[in-house]
Amino acid sequence: MRAHRIDRPADLDVVRESYDRVADNYAHMVTTTGMGDIRRHPWLKASIDAFADTVGGLGPVLDVGCGPGTVTAYLAERGLDVSGVDLSPRMIENARRLHPECRFDVASATELDLADASLGGVLGWWSLFNLPREVLPQVLAMFARALKPGGHLIAATHVGDEDVLRTEAYGTASIRWTTHQWRPERLLDLVERAGLHPVAELRLPADGQTGPGVVVMAKRPGGGVGDGR
DSSP states (O other): OOSSOOOOOTTHHHHHHHHHHHHHHHHHHHHHHOTTOGGGOHHHHHHHHHHHHHHTTSSOEEEETOTTSHHHHHHHHTTOOEEEEESOHHHHHHHHHHOTTSEEEEOOTTSOOOOTTOEEEEEEETOSTTSOTTTHHHHHHHHHHHEEEEEEEEEEEEBSSSEEEEEEETTEEEEEEEEEOBOHHHHHHHHHHTTOEEEEEEEEOOOSSSOOEEEEEEEOSOSSTTOOO
């Protein structure tokens, strides 16, 4: 039994089923339009590259909420020992099909059993916004415990004050999940309260297709010079 139990979101099964419904369309859009390919977004690519440069050699990296594995595969190309997990079994089926060279497993961020100080890096790349507001701090604290001293978290999410109920996404209707938007200042506060030291922040304006977003990178203190202690 885990020493630090995380509350199970009340809508976890509904969210899982919804992502199963959109998974095939999502994967098709990734392969035909390049959606989610960070190579097409220089500032996002720069963030992921900085993360990869920082955690390389520190140990395994876990991509939490990996979807069809696009970023997981990119980090593997960069030479990282990376694996991905996702709530949706169908997303993982697509990830394994598209990137058979990578390791993927089915798991919710709230169901992970991570050993303390076992990871060099953790990603929550546009994947934590479905977590209820009272659950996200618990997940961030788990990430902090799982990181080695000097290990890093990178997280990207939607900016705003509201919880937005989605009933259609990626060309698929009859889905249901809530996008919990966060103000950057509040997200950074949660990261710090989890025991991590923020080291970089990128704010992204709305671009006509998506709303504003934020990317945050934070470090578990320890591990040498400039560790934030």
